[in-house]
Amino acid sequence: AQSVTQPDIHITVSEGASLELRCNYSYGATPYLFWYVQSPGQGLQLLLKYFSGDTLVQGIKGFEAEFKRSQSSFNLRKPSVHWSDAAEYFCAVKNQFYFGTGTSLTVIP
């Protein structure tokens, strides 16, 4: 069965520090993978997606993610976090039918 796991429920980082949010998936074929951000009162916003090709994908707001088939992972990274990045982050697989449980990011000054 398809599933998405986000091991970290909550992460706190200092502003300016680097960030990595983990995502592991279980899917029979090569998956379509997505990262979304959800801010209070706003809809989910697509950060980036991977369908095929280059395994390192660039997204909006300075985010990137790397698809690693051997590890069944699609971790989200950002080299320098801004206070405005505090939000809930969701990894999703296939046509976004399957979402991870989310990682809540807190950014401290």
Added chain:
Amino acid sequence: GAVVSQHPSWVICKSGTSVKIECRSLDFQATTMFWYRQFPKQSLMLMATSNEGSKATYEQGVEKDKFLINHASLTLSTLTVTSAHPEDSSFYICSAPLLGHGANVLTFGAGSRLTVL
């Protein structure tokens, strides 16, 4: 860009009443829309796929008589929570496929928070 609008953004109702949530695609047509439910601090769970001009497809475990979905036009899908009870309190989110990406990329509404007293 393609925008999905949900209304109302929040609603409070008494137990036993019905509540309708609208999902509109602005400036684009959506023959398919998806309805999700999100509990606090939890993930989005797909409830059903709304199909314009035909019956919705419900995910396993979702009561179709409780959650009525109607997709009467190419820009509007509605979710009606019938005879609502406190356990139906949740955040309901709709989405529609982005133009040019087939069904592979969705744009999401801002969600509707339902509180049943």
